[in-house]
Amino acid sequence: MAETGTNKVLHIEGLTKRFGKLTAVNQLDLKIYQGQIFGILGPNGSGKTTTLGMILDVVAPSEGSYRWFSGQNNVDSRKRIGSILETPCFYPYLNAEQNLRIVSHIKKCDESRIPKVLKTVNLFDRKGDKFKGFSLGMKQRLSIAAALLADPPVLILDEPTNGLDPQGIAEVRRLIKDIASNGKTILIASHLLDEVQKVCSDFIILRNGIKLHEGKVNDILGDKDEILISANHLSQLHNVIKKYPGAKSVIQKGTDLLVELNEQGSAEDINQFCFEQGSTLTKVLTMTRSLEEEFLKILNEN
Amino acid sequence: MRRAFKLEWLKLKHYRFFWILLGMYLLALFIICTFGVFFLEWLKRQGADFDGIDPTLLPIYDFPDIWQNITYLASFVKILLAFIVIITVTNDISYLTMRQNIIDGISKKEFLLSKIALILFLASFSTISLFFFGLINGSIYSHVWGTGYIFDELEFLFAYFYDIVIFCSFGLILSLLIKKAGFAIVLLFLYSLMFEPILTLILRESEWTRDTIWAQVADFFPITAMNGLIPVPYPKYIFREITDNIPWKALVISTTWLGVFQWAIYQYLVKRDLK
Numbered sequence: 001m002a003e004t005g006t007n008k009v010l011h012i013e014g015l016t017k018r019f020g021k022l023t024a025v026n027q028l029d030l031k032i033y034q035g036q037i038f039g040i041l042g043p044n045g046s047g048k049t050t051t052l053g054m055i056l057d058v059v060a061p062s063e064g065s066y067r068w069f070s071g072q073n074n075v076d077s078r079k080r081i082g083s084i085l086e087t088p089c090f091y092p093y094l095n096a097e098q099n100l101r102i103v104s105h106i107k108k109c110d111e112s113r114i115p116k117v118l119k120t121v122n123l124f125d126r127k128g129d130k131f132k133g134f135s136l137g138m139k140q141r142l143s144i145a146a147a148l149l150a151d152p153p154v155l156i157l158d159e160p161t162n163g164l165d166p167q168g169i170a171e172v173r174r175l176i177k178d179i180a181s182n183g184k185t186i187l188i189a190s191h192l193l194d195e196v197q198k199v200c201s202d203f204i205i206l207r208n209g210i211k212l213h214e215g216k217v218n219d220i221l222g223d224k225d226e227i228l229i230s231a232n233h234l235s236q237l238h239n240v241i242k243k244y245p246g247a248k249s250v251i252q253k254g255t256d257l258l259v260e261l262n263e264q265g266s267a268e269d270i271n272q273f274c275f276e277q278g279s280t281l282t283k284v285l286t287m288t289r290s291l292e293e294e295f296l297k298i299l300n301e302n
Numbered sequence: 303m304r305r306a307f308k309l310e311w312l313k314l315k316h317y318r319f320f321w322i323l324l325g326m327y328l329l330a331l332f333i334i335c336t337f338g339v340f341f342l343e344w345l346k347r348q349g350a351d352f353d354g355i356d357p358t359l360l361p362i363y364d365f366p367d368i369w370q371n372i373t374y375l376a377s378f379v380k381i382l383l384a385f386i387v388i389i390t391v392t393n394d395i396s397y398l399t400m401r402q403n404i405i406d407g408i409s410k411k412e413f414l415l416s417k418i419a420l421i422l423f424l425a426s427f428s429t430i431s432l433f434f435f436g437l438i439n440g441s442i443y444s445h446v447w448g449t450g451y452i453f454d455e456l457e458f459l460f461a462y463f464y465d466i467v468i469f470c471s472f473g474l475i476l477s478l479l480i481k482k483a484g485f486a487i488v489l490l491f492l493y494s495l496m497f498e499p500i501l502t503l504i505l506r507e508s509e510w511t512r513d514t515i516w517a518q519v520a521d522f523f524p525i526t527a528m529n530g531l532i533p534v535p536y537p538k539y540i541f542r543e544i545t546d547n548i549p550w551k552a553l554v555i556s557t558t559w560l561g562v563f564q565w566a567i568y569q570y571l572v573k574r575d576l577k
Contacts, residue, residue, distance in 0.1 A: 056405045058576040079407035089402035091393070094316055102312045105305075106406040146406075 007034040007070075009154055009185045010055065014064035017050050017209075024050040026209040027064070032187060034153070037180050039200035039217070040189040041295070047209035048189035049086065052158050056083060068154075079107045082147030083156040088139040092132035096123055096142055099131055100149060109150040117145040121175065137168035144175055155179060157188045161195060173199060197291040205298055213298045220294045227267050230256045230283035231274070240277040244270060256283065306412060307419035309403075313390065314420075320386060327382040328431060334375045335435040338362050339443065360539055363443035366454035370535040372436050373462040376428070377532055380466050381491065383424045384473035388486045391417060391477040401576040410571045417474055418564075425466040429459050461531040461548045468528050468556050469494070471563040478570055498525040527555035 012030040016023065025047040032038050040048050053059030055066050057074055068077035090099040100114045118124040121141040126134075134142065140160070147155055160176065161169040176199050180186055190196055196203050197217060205213040231237040234255060241250055241257060246265025251258045259270065267286050274281050314320045345357040362371050394400040394413075403413055440452065473490055480486040502520040505511050520526055530552030 053575070057409075058401050058404055060573065060575055075407060075409045075412075078405060081407075083405045085402075085405070087398065089398040091313060091317075091397060091399060093318070094313075098312070098316055102309065102403075103406055105309055105312055106403055106408050108407075 008032070009034050009036075010066065010068055010187070011070075012051075012055065012064070012066045015051065015054055015061055015066060016063035017047075017054060017059060018062045024209050025054070028206075028209070028211055030204065030211075030214075032185060034185050035183055037176075037186045037199055037201045038188065039196035039203035040187070040206055041193065041196050041203050041291075042189075042191060042206035044191055046191075046206045048191075048206060049158055050209075051206075052083075052085070052156060052187075052189055056081075056156070079109075079150060080152050081154045081156060082150065082152040083158075084140075084143045084147050084160055085156075085158045086162055088143040090131045090139070090142065090146075093130060095128050095130050096134075096145075097127040099142065100146060103146045103149050107150040113149055113151065117148045120148060121145045122171075136163055137165065137171070140164060140168065140172065144172070148179070152184070154185045154187070157186065159190055159192075160188065161190075161192070193291045193295050205295065207299065207302070212302050217291070220291060226287040227259045227261060227265075227270060228253070228256045228283065228285040228287055229259060229270060229274070229281050231279050231281050233279070237274065237279045237281075240274055240279045241270075243277070244273050246270065246273075258287070303415070303419055306415040307423060309408070309412075309416045310390070310420045310423075313394075319389065323382055323386050323389075324427075327379060327428065330379040330382065331376055331428065331431055331435055334379070335372050335432070335439050338371070338439075361445055362539070363439055364446055365440050365444050365448075365451035366456075367535065368436050368440045368444065369455045369458040370532060372432060372439075373458040374532045374535050376432055377462060377465050377529065380428075380469050381494065383428065383466055384470050384490055385487055386424060387417065387421060387470045387473045388477040388490065389483050390420065391474060392481060392483040392486060395477075395481050396483075404576065411568070414568060414571055418471075421467055421470040421474070424470060425463045428466060429463040432462065433459055455547075457548055458532055461553075464553075464556070465528050465531050468524075468560045468563070471560060471567070472524065475563050475567050475570070478567060494525045498523050499529075502526045521551060522555055524556070524559040527552050527559060531556060 008031060010030070010032040012028055015025055015028040015030075017025045028047075028051060040051065042048050050059055054061045055068075056078060068074060069080070091102070094102075096118065097114060100117070101111060104111050104114065115124060115127075118127050121144050123138060123141055123145060126138065131139070131142065155176075157176070161172050164172060173195070176186065176188075180199070186199075188196065188200060200217050202216050203214075204211050229237070229241070234252075234257070238250065238252070238257060241247055241259060244259075244265070246261055246269055248260045248262040248265075250260075259265070261270075267284055271281055271284055339358075342357045342360060342362070350357055361367065394403070400413060404410060437452070441447075444451075472494075473486070476490055477483070477486045480489065502523060505520040506517050511517055521530070531548055533549060
């Protein structure tokens with residue numbers, strides 16, 4: 001997990017958007033700090049995209065306010081934000097390079113970074129091809145290139161893997177993680193729990209425009225995974241595993257033992273430890289806890 | 303302004319449709335400037351005469367009258383320039399690139415400024431082109447020569463420039479409101495070449511309205527006022543009637559319309575949510 005700074009990148013206060021009778025976003029407060037990978041989680045129509053639209057100045061808020069980079073002018077702030085919204089928006093009759101030239105002109109950044117970002121997203125060989133001939137995955141990658149063009153400290157992603165094939169999804173996620181590892185702040189809106197779980201450090205849950213929950217992903221999931229182990233002599237294994245320094249707790253579940261790991265523990269390590277202690281494991285199963293159960297629990301509580 | 307124009311230029315530089323329309327417009331200007339000679343020849347063959355004067359001797363290319371003559375005719379094809387404006391604006395709407403431009407880091411005002419820069423560019427480009435076409439034809443056919451004649455009545459070139467700016471601003475607001483290039487073009491075409499001119503004609507000429515206040519109302523219509531900037535030059539050859547300056551009334555009314563268009567465009571763009 002990236003080191004979280006104390007510099008506030010975005011401060012949202014009481015942000016509200018009404019479309020006629022419908023309140024799409026209701027009194028949203030949010031603070032995002034430098035280095036966070038922040039997920040906005042919610043079902044379709046929960047107000048995620050409207051929220052992003054407001055903080056990017058394309059949707060006028062009905063009430064409330066937001067501040068980028070502790071109060072910098074919004075237009076200049078947006079030059080320092082890379083945004084990838086649901087659909088990649090480019091000029092179909094221009095090629096990749098010409099499209100990025102427009103972005104670099106708007107962001108007032110040097111055109112010399114264009115080849116570099118095209119290489120990052122693996123589109124350098126196609127730079128002379130017109131956007132309209134691109135596959136969805138390539139279009140999405142060009143959006144990422146455009147977002148990275150100004151080397152921005154903040155990235156905003158709206159459903160970044162929507163409509164992509166598994167390979168494209170994996171690629172986009174890898175890119176996000178690479179970018180995050182450089183200490184950038186990332187804000188992701190997604191309805192995919194799995195996505196938020198895999199990449200985010202912090203998240204909020206939004207439903208009908210109302211914030212239901214805010215917290216760290218790890219607080220919900222626990223720091224480490226749980227491991228299910230089993231051996232022919234279960235009681236002997238139980239005694240052995242109690243001595244294992246990587247175990248936080250051990251619970252018996254039927255003929256298996258559920259071991260919750262602390263920072264030092266790993267599946268490989270457990271296996272070796274038990275073997276050295278004279279217990280041969282017949283089963284080692286890593287249980288990944290998912291955000292899904294927690295998410296449904298939170299939705300039901302409210 | 304330079305930055306605003308460069309944004310538009312980057313969008314249009316490699317857009318084939320833009321160059322085709324601009325080329326067509328230039329060709330139309332060229333034809334308008336040179337066809338006068340052939341038109342007079344045709345009149346002669348038809349047996350027309352003006353008080354016994356051979357039509358080919360009519361001094362339509364004489365400086366400084368040439369400026370009023372060609373700007374009057376050229377203003378009929380300004381609709382091609384408005385098409386360029388409509389297409390670039392509706393492109394930015396339908397490709398969602400207007401929204402993307404703003405997200406990337408310009409204000410709505412800057413976006414509007416880039417379209418205004420385009421309009422000013424188109425107006426300057428065609429005014430300069432027309433000036434050269436006039437100069438070339440005048441130097442071939444004009445019976446008089448000399449800077450005093452050539453640079454007299456250049457205000458019609460200004461009127462032509464102004465006419466394009468206002469008309470394209472009208473195209474700009476139509477494209478923002480209608481959002482679809484086809485509809486906006488058809489509407490602009492019908493309104494500026496049919497609806498308003500026909501209504502103006504009815505108000506001014508029908509026996510019920512021609513001597514009433516209604517005939518005056520037509521002067522306040524936007525297209526009528528714009529077209530009024532360059533008065534019809536030909537009566538001077540028939541009736542020896544001379545209106546060879548820009549009418550003040552048309553100038554004031556069309557300037558007001560320009561203000562209204564720009565204000566409405568700005569208000570609309572700033573208040574609207576971009577989806």
